[in-house]
Amino acid sequence: MKRILKRYEEIIRQVVNFNKFTVVFSPNTREDDREKVCAQLGVREINTPGNYLGIPMIIGRRKASTFRFLLEKVEQKLQAWGSRVILKAKKVMLLKTAAQTIPNFWMSLFLIPREIIDMIDKKMNAFWWGSNGGTGGIRWMAWERLCEVKEEGVLGSKKLHEFNIAMLAKQAWRIINNVNPLVTQLLKARYHPTIDFLNALPVANQSYVWRSILETQEVVRQGCRRRIGDGKDTRVSQVPWLPDKYNGYLTSAAYPELEHMTVNGLISMDGREWDSDIITELCNERDVSLIYQVPIPMRIRSDSWFWIHEEKGVFFCKIENFLRRVARAQETKKKHHTNSTVQQKTWSKPPEGWIKINIDVACYTGRDNIGVGCVVRDDRGVFQRARSNQIGGLRKPREAEALSMREALSWVKGRRASKYIFETDSKLLVDAFHAIEGRSMFDTIVEDCRELAKHYEDVLVKFVPRSTNSVAHEVARAAYSNSGLREWYNTAPDFIICNLLWMSINRSKYALLQKKSTITDPTYS
Structure with missing residues (x-):
């Protein structure tokens, strides 16, 4: 350990301050071993590591108690507002822009227990319908119903659990697309060294961060599709690559030829079109129709991932997607207003030489x-x-x-x-x-x-x-x-x-x- 720290000092050209170092041991560590380690490193032992940058260092089995501080933060904020007379319109703004944003940072890393989410929802529902800090009033409608879309005449607030899944799914998307190579390599080496994320299985002693991201696997699998380049990195029957929003996998009979075949085996020798003879022989009518919808690029490029539910193929959380669409609509409206008076109504000749x-x-x-x-x-x-x-x-x-x-x-x-x-x-x-x-x-x-x-x-x-x-x-x-x-x-x-x-x-x-x-x-x- 000392050699590692010494090498670390040489690389970053900074000296480690052991006076600020603390160490936490497993309950299975013997007392004499603890004393030896502390003496060799010159550090002191503590029982609970606490938080680092607002994140719990260790998450035990009692996860509800670990994340109870989120409920307390929201409750304190609502109680401070509840002591004043607030109009309904302002309550909506406070709930959406302040109360519901408190857990966002932790939601991007951990799957918050449903117990905590339900208690936060109850507190916000009480604040909306009640007065005097949410202690009075009749709850005329459940909070889950209030979170439906605005077109149905309700608040349109985000559902915290679904938003939590969306935030974690964005982390899974970053792992799949190798946005941060070092983190991706570490997670792959530890949890799924021989398979991709979509087929990864739970392993023993996995961290709660990885377990949280793994909870989004089915959601990500439904939206992730393989964009075919040369087809050499995509298994025909094991990867979702067909342009179907509901099922991107092949549904044809499991022929032995398809088990280990990659998509480039379905492309003609010149690489410009699909091999119709092979496709019609191995695939059913549904798969044949979908395969012909997949464009084959003219230049050689590697296969990659895209998100089928977005026009640009990039994963966005629901709120991000909404803001993006609003901005695009406003820009389009502005362009249309600017160009409406000068829009060309008849075909015109090109400039000379064109x-x-x-x-x-x-x-x-x-x-x-x-x-x-x-x-x-x-x-x-x-x-x-x-x-x-x-x-x-x-x-x-x-x-x-x-x-x-x-x-x-x-x-x-x-x-x-x-x-x-x-x-x-x-x-x-x-x-x-x-x-x-x-x-x-x-x-x-x-x-x-x-x-x-x-x-x-x-x-x-x-x-x-x-x-x-x-x-x-x-x-x-x-x-x-x-x-x-x-x-x-x-x-x-x-x-x-x-x-x-x-x-x-x-x-x-x-x-x-x-x-x-x-x-x-x-x-x-």
Whole structure:
């Protein structure tokens, strides 16, 4: 022990003060051994270590008594407020922003006993309905009912036990994604050296922190999904990797071939598509449909985890997710208000030297594939080429839009032009293309789009209203009537000629109106 401490001093270049050191022994340690250790280290023995940074150093079997201080903290706060006359609106604010936040720090590390949680709930319910410190009044409704969502006409306060699970699940998410490598390595070496967290089992003499995190295993298992990269690190039958919110595991019969197979065994030799022969032979109809929904990235990357219940694929506690959505909604509303007066209503030609590509997707209910289409026009607004194709597998709308953009970027790659403007009517796709990388399957496709865009001198991705993107939508719809891939060069297909002419007429009218408004506007006189 002395050698370890000496090495520690050499590394951090600080001296350990043994006068402040104390040691706690197990009840099984003999008295003479205790005396020898204290004499060798020059430290003193204590019976109870107490708290460190507000956290109990040792948590015994009587956990309710260990965490009783949380109840006392909340009770003291409520009693201080109860001596005054407080309006109901202010009571709501005090309960949500002060009383319910007291246990947050400890909830992120420990599973608070239900006994303590129930007693805190009773104290807050008494404060809400009562007066004189919560001693009077009739409890017209249970606290659990008051914690339902606001849309049902109640307070919308958070349920402490569920929030406790969410906070611990966030720690589990950090362990799964190796956010803190040192802590992850220590926990894995101690508690699950040969398996991952989702399959870890309780072990003897585990700490209460680990036992608390392990309580969230089922919750995390329901939301965690494997994002497929090269597929080499994901077992086909032992890891949740299918995009199903309720069950991410394979439900096919347990063939011996699937037991140790990794997902890369289901991908074709060129690594660009799923091997339909192997998949249809080993998997049932449900699994086949879900597998085809998993996008295969164009560039090699390792497998990773994402949270299927969030658009960005990153785990958030309920309150964090709520605040994030509110902020995003406010930002979107502000942008819409700012741009509503100048929003483009008709298709416009790109600047000189640029090529404009409109992309869109067509999805039909009951079909197991999607249609993608793109239309290319030059800086004079003249049609150059178009492409229509089918992509197998059911897709969410945002993933389908991202696939249409990836198809277009791949198609025009290597052409003589180097400046492209891509227009789409998917705001989600445009925002994701310019945002920080996420973890979801949608972000896998968007990352491919970013990589493809690096091969061009200039690439702009813009959002346009659906009315100005109708030509691309017609081309995407045509994929269902074509037997396969279809391309048109120089001459536009018959089914979009009328649309192109109509856009050209509207564009001319729009330019004329703009010119007239500029002449008659007194600000220009």
